[in-house]
Amino acid sequence: MPEELLLSTPDLPSSLYIHVPFCVRKCLYCDFISYPYSSDGESEYLAGLEREMALWEKNVAGERWTLSTVFIGGGTPTCLSSGGLGEIITNVERHFNLAPDLEYTVEANPGTVHRAGLEALRRSGVNRLSLGAQACCSNTLRTLGRIHSHQQTVEAVRQAREAGFDNINLDLIFGVPGQTRAGWLGCLEKIIALRPEHISAYGLQLETGTPLCAMVDDGTLQPCDEDLQLDMYYAAIDTLQHAGFEHYEISNFARLGRECRHNLVYWHNGGYLGLGPAAHSRLDMRRLANEERLDNYLAVLAGGSLPIIRCEELSEQNDIFETVFLGLRLSTGLDLDSFRERFGVTLDQVYPELVARLSGANLLEINANHLRLTRRGLAVANTVMAEFVPFTKS
C-alpha cells in the first residue's frame, strides 16, 4: 500500500506504544508475540526499531510528534540489556518531542530487574513501572509458568522504590487452575501491603494453542469454575476499594490520580502509534497492524518501508461501536455529551431503545450523563457490549 496515502496528514497522536518481542521463557498461558531472548536478536531488533522510528518521523516531515504518554511493553522489555533498553529510550528522544508532563511506562518482569537497571531507567526519564507480579502463591506462579517468585516481586518493588519510582503498577491474574478464593484474597492482601499506586487484575483467559489450555483440554488441570472466577472478581473489587483504590476500569484499580494515562487513551478510543513487531496503531480513522513475525518485520524495514501488513479504514459505524465498547469499560462510563459532540448524534439516535432495554434489565445505568455498567452488568460485560455491535441488529 502506498505510504503517501497511508500517512497523508494524520492527526498525530500523542501516545506511543513500543512492543519488545523477547522474554526469558514463554509463560504457559501467554499468546503474545515474544521470542526467547538472544543478544543477536536484541541488536537486530534495536536496529529495526530505530529505522521504524526514523521512517515515521520522515513521513510526517514538517511537524514533530509530541508525546504525552509512552508505554514500552511486550514481551519483557527488562529482559533486554540495560544498554539496549537505554538505546530505545534515547531513540524515542531523538525522533519525538516529549511533553513536560510525559507519563513514561516500562513493563518489567520481577525476575529480570536489578537495582542498577532500575536506577538507569529512572534517570533516563521513565517514571512509571509496571511489574508482572501475576500471583503470590508459588503453586499458582508455577501453573502459570512464571520465571519468578513472589519474593522476587517484593524485592523488585523495594528496589524500584529505592531507584526513585513513585508510580508502580502490579499486574495480577485470577481464575487460575487450582487457585482458591482464600488463596486469591491472601494474594490481594500481600499485593496491597506492597503499597503500589495501581493494580491491574485480569481473569485468566485460556488461549487456544497455549500449553496451559492444552493441559486443561487433556484433563491434566481442572479449569477454574466460572462462578468462582466471578466471585474472585467481585472479591477483588470489594477488597481493593476497601483498601483505597478506585475501580476506574473493568480490570484496573488506582490510587487517586494514578490512573494509567496511556491506557485511558485506548479506552477513550483515541489515537496512538504502535512500533515493533505485532504493534497496532490508530491514526485518524485508520487502524494499522505491523508484521507479527520478527524476521518479516526486520526484512520490510531493511527494504526501507514501514512494516505494516494491514490498514483498515474505520467506518463511522465501527468508530461509534468502538467508542461505546471502550467507554463502557470505564467505571465513569461513556460520556454522552462527548459522544454527541464527536458524532453529531445522540447515543439513543444510533441505538434506539437499546439503552432503555439494558437499563431495564439492570445491566446499564446513567449517572451524571455518563452511561455505565451496573455491578450486575460487570459480570456480563462482554454480552452487554456485544449488543452494540453494528450489523447485528435488523
Ligand code: SF4
Ligand atoms: S513474560 Fe509476559 S509476554 Fe513474556 S511470556 Fe510471560 S506473559 Fe508472555
